[in-house]
Amino acid sequence: MREITVEAQSWPIAGAFTISRGAKTEARVVVATVSEDGLTGYGECVPYARYGETEKDTIAAIKAQQPALSDGMTREALQRAMPRGAARNALDCAMWDLEAKRAGRPAWELAGLAKPRALTTAYTLSLAAPDAMEVAAAAAAERPLLKLKLGQGGDEDIARVEAVRAGAPRAALIVDANEGWKAEDVMPLAREFARLGVSLIEQPVPAKDDEVLRGIESPVPLCADESAHGLEGMKRLVGIYDFINVKLDKTGGLTEALSVMRCAKARKLRVMVGCMVATSLAMAPAMLVAQQADYVDLDGPLLLAEDRTPALRYEGSLVYPPEPELWG
Template identity: 60%
Template structure:
């Protein structure tokens, strides 16, 4: 017999155009493809969004297929806590985990931060990303964004010192962080680190490939180095010791808010500072990450700013500030 109170899981892939082109060391794209999981009990609904990433062997079709396989377990009463064991960390679990949180908030009338026993979220300064390009193109983009307090510079190609110098000249007052997206190697690592220090960079994300980051143990780090592709969930934290000073926590890697909050706490206990990061996505992806970002050294939640348009009732961005979500969006 069909349970009339069973939760219904709906899975949808959506395409959102990017404003211009987003370029990193691994390539460029002009659209963001997200997968949305929606849970409904007939009265309330909860949503979660994820961004499948080919770097981790994910695709929108495969992630959507995995989620649809969980329609029956969800209807049979699968809980958010049980989900952590039933599905591995990654984009698919992120969408469903965040949908569970949102649904619980809608059902109880309590915001997610209260359900998670967290203080009310406050507006945060978010990084704004400058895509990889020629020194001249990146300097123009940095000049246009020079009024922002925190710029994230995509590097990871030959000639990065020249890019940094041009960007610093174009935005002399902005705090700079760098993301090499695994694009450096042991031979140019020390030189690129020195260039970052000279430019006043305050944090460097994932300079080396995840499978070749042992070289970080043997080199002086004049600027703190943050793990991204080398760190996914709590199980990956122990391997960071001696190589990294910080860790970028992204819900698409952790598999949702549940693990992300636990990972942030364990990272702090291990002496690692944290960064709350994102993929290029809509405000529905950023909303739960805002809770992780509250205790992070750096918030990098500019995904919607890189899109040609965002969801209705999306996050409010005011200069460098991003504001917590309204319940109509999530949580």
């Protein structure tokens, strides 16, 4: 009989991680395991208050699936049994891991994918004063892709990007407003950021307001994050955004994330695969989706004071696929 266990864990962040909605000094994750016949599959998620998720509710939602799992629930049935979100992500990924171990085959092979390769990930700079962001950018100047957390728009955000560009003149830049801008700020800021060589603007306005972006001709491509969750609603994003940010905590696991990737390609939406601040266990299944992405942002473990063991292998900004000892 398959059995579920679930626990909350805390992983200290190196310093603090700050975005427009606030700062934190630890990564709070929930780890689910599914065990059967002496084998155990693992999955990790990050409950996110922005989406109304709490640690307590996430743990309860995972535990509630024990009867169905004991009765032989499949991953396909799991998609129907639980709404997309962090809880389903942890359980879905744990089931993938268990399936791979039972089959004696890697998860990528079970998913019908090509053998994964090492990828270049973005490296995130937290929101801070421009001079502090310039120092952080200079320290990360050899990384090929930097992602900047910005604030409420206006001259202060322009100063931040100018400072980062001065600190890291050769790096490609993504800026992430985390819904912090007003609609009237988007085009003026996009023009300034085009001048500064920014490659992508992520979630400039609140998700509830993103229709204001429909049809505008931004000189820098726009990417949906908080506006893009799973398969439902993707059609509406066409004509508003150029990219979507696929995160397993939003899609509710690897199963739907792979479907979202296929749907995005069919709708001519380009893709960034992103993450929450979490350990290598959360990044590992996302590496399979990221193989087909235009941008990869799987730097969560790089922002921690320490990662779990075993961990993904990072060499600078190059991240390697997981070994079976970690996941899949």
